[in-house]
Every structure is written in C-alpha cells, then in structure tokens.
Amino acid sequence: MTHLAAGPREQLAVQLAEATCEALRQDLAQQERALLVVSGGSTPVPFFQALSSQALPWERIDVTLADERWVSETDEASNAHLVRRHLLQGEAAAASFVSLTTDDGTPEQGVEEVTRRIEALTWPASVVVLGMGGDGHTASLFPDSRELELGLTTDAPVLAARTPSQPQARITLSADRLHQARRHVLHITGDDKRSVLARALSGDDLRELPIRAFLSCPLAVYWAP
Numbered sequence: 001m002t003h004l005a006a007g008p009r010e011q012l013a014v015q016l017a018e019a020t021c022e023a024l025r026q027d028l029a030q031q032e033r034a035l036l037v038v039s040g041g042s043t044p045v046p047f048f049q050a051l052s053s054q055a056l057p058w059e060r061i062d063v064t065l066a067d068e069r070w071v072s073e074t075d076e077a078s079n080a081h082l083v084r085r086h087l088l089q090g091e092a093a094a095a096s097f098v099s100l101t102t103d104d105g106t107p108e109q110g111v112e113e114v115t116r117r118i119e120a121l122t123w124p125a126s127v128v129v130l131g132m133g134g135d136g137h138t139a140s141l142f143p144d145s146r147e148l149e150l151g152l153t154t155d156a157p158v159l160a161a162r163t164p165s166q167p168q169a170r171i172t173l174s175a176d177r178l179h180q181a182r183r184h185v186l187h188i189t190g191d192d193k194r195s196v197l198a199r200a201l202s203g204d205d206l207r208e209l210p211i212r213a214f215l216s217c218p219l220a221v222y223w224a225p
C-alpha cells in the first residue's frame, strides 16, 4: 500500500503528541492524576489526532481548555466541540474533559461555576499547550480586550473576556493560572505566526502582544511552515 508522506505540520503534531505523552507519563509515575491544558482554534487538530491514539492511562488524565468562546458545545466555534471531536477519541476517550462553559447566558454569570471546576483539578498542570493568533493573543488574552489587564494580573484562575475584534464573548484561564504548569508549549504554524513570534521576542510590552507573558516560562516553541 502507498502511504502519502506526512507534511511538516503533521510531523510537528506527532512530535508534540509524543512529547506531551512522555510528560504525562512521567507525572503519572509520581501522582494519581495529571492535567493537560490545550488550546482551540485550527492549529491543534493534527496534534489532537496524534495524541488521541497514544497509549496512556487516559482514565487518570483530565483535559481542559486554555479558553473558550461562550457558545453551545454543538457550535462549530466551540473549542470543546473541537476537543471532543479530535482528541477525546480512541484511547483518549477515557480522559475526563472539563469544559469552560455552563448553561448561563453570559460568561460573567458562568465564571463562578467554571472557577470551581478549574480549582478542583490537579495543579500544577503537566503541560499547557498554547496557541497564538496573528494579533499576538494567546488563550483569550487579546490585545484589544477590555479585560486584558485583569487577565495578565489577577490571581483568580478564570475570567470572562469581551473583545471588540471577536464575535463571541469569551472565558479564559488567567495568565497566572496558565503559568501554573510544569511545562509550557507554544504550537504555531506558518510564516505569519513566525513573524509575530519574532516581534514578540524583540519587545516587552505585554499589552501589545500578550503572548509575551509566556516567553520566559520557559516556553518550548513547536513551529512548522
């Protein structure tokens, strides 16, 4: 049978899945449960697919999101929808997924309940896999968000975010909570994002490019063209 060669983004996704798997395995050798925090958007799909087939004691793993749009889980824009469809499949279907949305009408109404869920997880997380937008946002810490300052400074784990450039209200883990991980990864693809990262590395204003809040975590950058 002829196999098509995997492209650089698929190879990158497999490498990231293997590293994530190894990190979870290491932590599970020392503790009963481990936590994986992932991002949404389009970039993580091949990573989720590669990770879902890894042999791990998934029933001891909790998965949650760095951020979420305040939409129903059936909505295509839902990060939870993406995780259920591409990560919580096969071996990984045994993991426990903790969503960042409730039945409340707004993230401001739901934030207390989501905070309870997040606080109940096993911190520090084993791995936080961050994404980044072309505007330098990561999680839902957007440069034009009204709540950016709060998201970068609060010690609360979760906050609601309203962002003029975004169609939906959001809920996001705070920078402080995202910092509470043993390992941080930035998963990005394409020349545009490489340029944004280069710009982020050459300055220090977090409000201009919020990804800067994570550049010294230390941060392992997984990039492919």
Ligand SMILES: O=C1O[C@H](COP(=O)(O)O)[C@@H](O)[C@H](O)[C@H]1O
Residues within 6 Å of the ligand: 039, 040, 041, 042, 043, 044, 066, 067, 068, 069, 079, 130, 131, 132, 133, 134, 138, 139, 140
């Ligand atoms: O809005 C979001 O965007 C970023 C990046 O998404 P991508 O589609 O460019 O990969 C993502 O990290 C974040 O979780 C998501 O809510």
